[in-house]
Amino acid sequence: MDINREYRISPSLMCMDFLEIKKQLDIFVEEKIDYLHIDIMDGHYVPNFTLGVDFCNTVYSYSNIPLDIHLMIDNPENFIDDFSLFKNSIVSIHPDVYHHPVALLQKIRDRGIKSGIAVDPYLTVEQIYYLLPYVDQITIMTVNPGYAGQRLIEGMIEKIKKLVLIIDESGYRPDIEVDGNVSWENLPSMLEAGGNVFVAGTSSIFKRGTDLREGIRRFRKILDDFKGGATEV
Numbered sequence: 001m002d003i004n005r006e007y008r009i010s011p012s013l014m015c016m017d018f019l020e021i022k023k024q025l026d027i028f029v030e031e032k033i034d035y036l037h038i039d040i041m042d043g044h045y046v047p048n049f050t051l052g053v054d055f056c057n058t059v060y061s062y063s064n065i066p067l068d069i070h071l072m073i074d075n076p077e078n079f080i081d082d083f084s085l086f087k088n089s090i091v092s093i094h095p096d097v098y099h100h101p102v103a104l105l106q107k108i109r110d111r112g113i114k115s116g117i118a119v120d121p122y123l124t125v126e127q128i129y130y131l132l133p134y135v136d137q138i139t140i141m142t143v144n145p146g147y148a149g150q151r152l153i154e155g156m157i158e159k160i161k162k163l164v165l166i167i168d169e170s171g172y173r174p175d176i177e178v179d180g181n182v183s184w185e186n187l188p189s190m191l192e193a194g195g196n197v198f199v200a201g202t203s204s205i206f207k208r209g210t211d212l213r214e215g216i217r218r219f220r221k222i223l224d225d226f227k228g229g230a231t232e233v
Contacts (some may be wrong), residue, residue: 005196007223008034009216010068010177012201013059014050024212025063031216035068035090036060037179037199042073045097046145053082060086068092068197070118070179072145077104084111090137092116094145095128105134118179120145121153125163132172137197138163142190143180152181157193164194184218191226198223 013036016024028036036059041050060067067089073079076093083091091108095101095117108115116137119128121144128138140160143150163176178195183203190198198219200206205215 005175007191007227008175008197009205009219009223010035010037010197010199011205011216012037012039012179012199013055014039015201015206022062025059027213027216028065029063031213031220033065033216035197036063036065037068037070039070040073044074045094046072053079056083056086060089066090068177068199070139072118073097077107080104080107080111084113086113088113090114090116092118092137092139094118094120095131096120096123101131102134105131109134109136116174116177118145119163121156125159125166129166129170132167132170132174135174137175137177138167139177139179139199140195141179142182150181152183152186156180157189160190160193160195184222187219187222188226191223 011028011033038056039050040052041048043049056067056069067086069083069089069091071091071093074097077098091113093104098104105115114136115134116139117128117131117135118139118141120141140156140163142152142156160176175197176195177197177199178190179199181203182190182198182200200219204219205212
């Protein structure tokens with residue numbers, strides 16, 4: 001992988017304290033967070049409901065932090081235009097939910113935002129190889145999509161490594177995001193496997209009893225130490 005690759009934190013807003021949204025957004029701004037990860041679920045593609053376009057608009061307008069939007073919905077093609085206002089942001093789809101994912105990814109890029117795909121645990125990296133020319137980010141789901149607080153599925157670290165090999169051979173350079181149980185304990189192995197964007201949730205910065213600002217700084221130190229050659233937590 002590219003040794004100059006940037007390492008980024010993408011806090012999962014479905015895990016935040018909704019009674020303290022403004023306070024937590026202020027912390028994200030002050031700590032210069034890279035992305036805000038927003039899961040949008042419709043109760044169909046996954047059995048849960050979360051957030052929506054109005055929430056994205058409010059968060060983006062207030063913080064001006066790029067959004068990392070993860071669409072876990074049926075018929076995502078009907079909603080792409082709703083997200084075109086969030087410049088420098090990313091919209092990721094599940095490629096198996098639409099019959100022509102290439103066209104949908106091109107539509108996302110045509111709107112001036114970055115395109116991404118989210119790869120469920122049951123999908124192989126070989127199955128999404130043909131999409132590499134059309135994506136700016138690939139999200140490896142290391143848990144089943146839909147709920148926070150799940151445990152890492154065995155074999156997902158090896159899946160990240162396999163994706164890295166395929167990407168290196170392809171000549172394309174999408175970011176590799178890791179989403180699911182990105183804990184203090186799992187983060188080093190996810191880094192070593194080749195991930196460079198990490199969705200931080202209830203097993204790290206939003207962990208019960210953790211100060212949010214201190215959690216972000218602890219997370220960033222692990223990233224900085226890894227980039228500097230040290231991998232111990």
